[in-house]
Amino acid sequence: MSHLPASVRRITDKLDAVGNTTAAMGKGFAIGSAALTALALFVSYAQAVNLFEAGINVLDYKVIVGLFIGGMLPCLLSSHTRDAVSTAAYKMIEDVRRQFRTIPGILEGTGKPDYTSCVAISTQAALKEMMVPGIMAVIAPILVGVVLGPEALGGLLAGALVTGVMLAIFMSNSGGAWDNAKKYIEDGNHGGKGSEAHHAAVVGDTVGDPFKDTSGPSINILIKLMTVVSLVFAPLFVSIGGLF
Numbered sequence: 226m227s228h229l230p231a232s233v234r235r236i237t238d239k240l241d242a243v244g245n246t247t248a249a250m251g252k253g254f255a256i257g258s259a260a261l262t263a264l265a266l267f268v269s270y271a272q273a274v275n276l277f278e279a280g281i282n283v284l285d286y287k288v289i290v291g292l293f294i295g296g297m298l299p300c301l302l303s304s305h306t307r308d309a310v311s312t313a314a315y316k317m318i319e320d321v322r323r324q325f326r327t328i329p330g331i332l333e334g335t336g337k338p339d340y341t342s343c344v345a346i347s348t349q350a351a352l353k354e355m356m357v358p359g360i361m362a363v364i365a366p367i368l369v370g371v372v373l374g375p376e377a378l379g380g381l382l383a384g385a386l387v388t389g390v391m392l393a394i395f396m397s398n399s400g401g402a403w404d405n406a407k408k409y410i411e412d413g414n415h416g417g418k419g420s421e422a423h424h425a426a427v428v429g430d431t432v433g434d435p436f437k438d439t440s441g442p443s444i445n446i447l448i449k450l451m452t453v454v455s456l457v458f459a460p461l462f463v464s465i466g467g468l469f
Contacts, residue, residue: 230379237413242408245401245437250398252441259445266452267382273459274375281379286468291369291377295384298365299392302358302447303440309354310435316346362447366455374467378455385448393444402439403429 271277281288320342330336370378407426409415415422455462 238408238412242405245404248402249398249437252437253394255442256390256393256397256445259393259449260386262337263386263448263452265381266449266456267379267386270382270452270456270459271379274379274463275454276375276379281376283380285376287373287377287469291380292372292384295367295370295386296388297383298381298451299389299444299447302361302443303392303396305358305361306355306440306443307432307435309350309358312354312440313347313350317343320346328450343399358443358447362450363454366451367458369453370458370462371445371465372468374465374469375459375462377467378462382448382452382455385451389448393441393455396436396441396444400433400435400441403433403450404437407432422459 283289283292321338324338324342325331328336328338331338366378366381367382403426407423407430410420410423410426411418417423
């Protein structure tokens, strides 16, 4: 876009590949800190609802239900975030095609595209599409705590922590690896651009970008937010004791 020589692109691609690797390492530390924070808050929640005295019986059906719900939530959140990225991308593609039709000279470099509309699409999608995952992260622990009780909510937090940490690490590392694989092939390896390997790498990068930049980091927020909500509403769960 800046009409710089090809040598500049080769350098920036290498820097981008190094950045992906560095970001994957940094996100690993972020995931670890989120896990430690969630564990600390989980201990505080256990003290607030007296789980140290009663304990959590993994053979109790309520706890098992909580474990399954907690293990499912990171996967459900990830599906919502990836779907949000896909929806925003399609809207942006439609707008770009509209600009090609209505603004002459874009492909030739004589016309100036409307960048503001693309930025607006991205911003609006980021706010709108994240409403459902955000509400889900707040409502799920409250519903489980009120309906099934504090022990089941403890199971939910444990299931979300175990599944969420593993899933976040997988997404951060695999997303960066797929991005770098595409750059490696475009550098002339395995047939270079236009080859079957390149087509596969483009698909992998298309999935990998929301993996490492959207779904993976959002899981950190999910497990911390649910433990915070559980701790805040702990007195309510103790007073109700579960409806079932």
